[in-house]
Amino acid sequence: LKVKKVEHLGIAVPNLEEAARFYQQALGLPLEGVENIEGQKVRVGFFPVGESRIELVEPAAPDSPISKFLEKKGAGLHHICLEVEDLNAALEELKAKGVRLIDSEPRPGAHGYNIAFVHPQSASGVLLELTEKQKSSQ
Numbered sequence: 001l002k003v004k005k006v007e008h009l010g011i012a013v014p015n016l017e018e019a020a021r022f023y024q025q026a027l028g029l030p031l032e033g034v035e036n037i038e039g040q041k042v043r044v045g046f047f048p049v050g051e052s053r054i055e056l057v058e059p060a061a062p063d064s065p066i067s068k069f070l071e072k073k074g075a076g077l078h079h080i081c082l083e084v085e086d087l088n089a090a091l092e093e094l095k096a097k098g099v100r101l102i103d104s105e106p107r108p109g110a111h112g113y114n115i116a117f118v119h120p121q122s123a124s125g126v127l128l129e130l131t132e133k134q135k136s137s138q
């Protein structure tokens with residue numbers, strides 16, 4: 001398993017444009033790649049920061065997992081995303097190591113890249129997203 005870098009940090013927000021104002025105006029970061037991810041019922045936007053990015057995640061439906069997160073905890077850090085070299089192989093290796101996964105198979109994330117989530121129980125309470133720079137075939 002090869003982890004290449006922190007791809008992005010995901011921040012849950014009730015309103016993407018409202019939250020984006022701080023990053024745009026106070027920090028001078030450009031907002032890029034605003035996109036609806038149907039399968040996850042979220043709308044996301046990214047701010048490039050060096051080799052990584054900050055992702056704002058807004059719920060796109062009342063039953064979105066982000067709606068539940070906001071209800072329980074309010075806006076804030078939601079997940080950390082690590083880029084790995086081969087997501088399928090990484091998931092197989094993690095399964096073999098007894099790591100608890102939310103997604104046992106890769107699914108399409110932002111920009112059509114494959115992603116999978118690791119359960120916070122296996123990662124010291126942090127929701128971990130794994131991605132590879134490989135377009136999903138779906």
Ligand code: ZN
Binds near residue numbers: 008010055079129
């Ligand atoms: Zn993410």
